[in-house]
Amino acid sequence: MLERQNYDIAALFEARERERFDIHTRYLNEQMVRVLRTIGYDVGFRRGLGQYLYDRNDARYLDLLSGFGVFGIGRNHPALRVALESVLDAELPNLVQMDVPPLAGVLAERLLGKAPYLDKVFFANSGTESVEAAIKFARAATGRSRILSCEHAFHGLTFGSLSLIGDDIFKNGFEPLLGDCAAVPFNDLNALEDKLRTREVAAFIVEPIQGKGVHLPSPDYLKNAAELCRRYGSLFIADEIQCGLGRTGKFFAVDHFDVKPDMILVAKALSGGHVPVGAVLTRKDIYDKLFNRMDRAVVHGSTFAKNDLAMAAGIATLEVIESEKLVENAARTGQRLLTAFKDMAERHELLCDVRGLGLMIGIEFGTPKSLKLRASWTMIETASRGLFCQLITIPLFKEHKILTQVAGHGSRTIKLLPPYVIADDDCAWIEKAFDTVIAESHRVPGAIWSLGKTLIENAAAARRAQAS
Known part of the structure; x- marks a missing residue:
């Protein structure tokens, strides 16, 4: 008879979960671990269900990446x-x-x-x-x-x-x-x-x-x-x-x-x-x-x-x-979100374009008109093109429990690819969180711009350490 403890993968996951960064640094992609540590994404996801992820403290997150589009029907359907x-x-x-x-x-x-x-x-x-x-x-x-x-x-x-x-x-x-x-x-x-x-x-x-x-x-x-x-x-x-x-x-x-x-x-x-x-x-x-x-x-x-x-x-x-009529749900919820983001673009000058179809949505940021904002934007984007988007995604993650990311290297667009199963409550969560974070980014000085300076300093320190 097979001894179950030898094949209990859930127990193995549980036992080694807190070592994930250490064993990846040792045996897999060390640079990815550095990225995650730099932007503060070490929460230890332990469970996924539908459109939600749960960390080691059982806090719930809304996943707008869905494995870069893999989890159309949600996790663990x-x-x-x-x-x-x-x-x-x-x-x-x-x-x-x-x-x-x-x-x-x-x-x-x-x-x-x-x-x-x-x-x-x-x-x-x-x-x-x-x-x-x-x-x-x-x-x-x-x-x-x-x-x-x-x-x-x-x-x-x-x-x-x-x-x-x-x-x-x-x-x-x-x-x-x-x-x-x-x-x-x-x-x-x-x-x-x-x-x-x-x-x-x-x-x-x-x-x-x-x-x-x-x-x-x-x-x-x-x-x-x-x-x-x-x-x-x-x-x-x-x-x-x-x-x-x-x-x-x-x-x-x-x-x-x-x-x-x-x-x-x-x-x-x-x-x-x-x-x-x-x-x-x-x-x-x-x-x-x-x-x-x-x-x-x-x-x-x-x-x-x-x-x-x-x-x-x-x-x-x-x-x-x-x-479950998920194609229809993607069309309906996607249209709701597009409408909400286009409304935000009317109110927030850093948000310059919103585009997409269904639940494939791009939210693009660009150079603002006001002098204070433009100076801060230029500092961040000169240090690293696309860095401003991280000043949006990081507080979305840390303060609002929303997981999303930029649409590509050096991109000024945040891409949403949520599971097709998202509901109206999730749309409200998304709309409130984005509106709050984008509004905060228009305050200079403010916490978001301080975060930008910290990221620039950390990146420079990492380059110096690597060079030495």
Whole structure:
């Protein structure tokens, strides 16, 4: 008989929880620990349920990051737990390599039901793996090599995906990257056509809403971009890894723009937050160019991609989204929050723009007009671009128990990606907390600007210590 104490992972978590920073410093990413210590995020999260996190003192926090979009249905949803437990209890014949798993077929069927103009699904383990697969599919289907993406895009951090993103901080130290990739400005059809008309482009991959900064396309951009791709024989790929599966108030973000991509990439929320899963939805003629003979049946794959736990997580997640009407809730609560933030922008000069769809919202800060504020803003932003946003996120976390973060390196935009399950009480919590903190940031001198000076001094001290 198994001795339970040897496999009681909850007890192991409990026993080692307070050592998390020490063991990560010793065995994992020491720099991440330094970041968290600098901004005071050592509260020791011990439990998560729905849209809430609970720290070691059982204080409740509202999570507006949701694992960067992973927890669309919230943390530890009971339906997902039942689904995963049923797989384990059934002792299913998982990952039989000389067989095809039924649950993968079921999940593929349900995903394609949301995009009836597509025919086939390829499963992967993550969003970046889905992007890598899409690159291979596009090259095989078109016989071309060039892949286009957009400036300021984010598509993942594995080698091919990294070659398509628009932020040098992720690329530095890893060049040369995948060859024959190029970027065009987001929302610029002329720049896109200039590249496409060479007829060397296999595919154009674009986030319908750019995650870094939460930038929305003009109303006809995606539809016209897809038309240009068809005209020049290139594939149009929608990367919905973050913005898909209901986040924007429609199941796919492209549904807002009346466009039918040649491929749709999903991941993150499809996992339900427990077992990673990504997927490429595509047309049969594209799929068949890759898997075109029996001896090429395994020309691309991923060992764990169709495992039963991942497929069950995906099936259960789609069922929860449908049965609990979470797409509709994302649309309703997202509109409420957008309206509230736009009202704040009318009253607070540091808040310069609010944009988003559904529960993907960007709150951008910018240079104020009044002299006192402008001097303080300039000091902070000169020391480190995007630092001002931390002067908002830190008090939101410490004083109002709201977890959020900036939309990218050096960004002046705070991004909200809450679970789709948030309620009106949560919206009121968000609105009151943001309004209070933003109002405080307009007081000079004040606690927020003192925090900024402290962060600058700490960063300078850390650089000196590292140099020595």
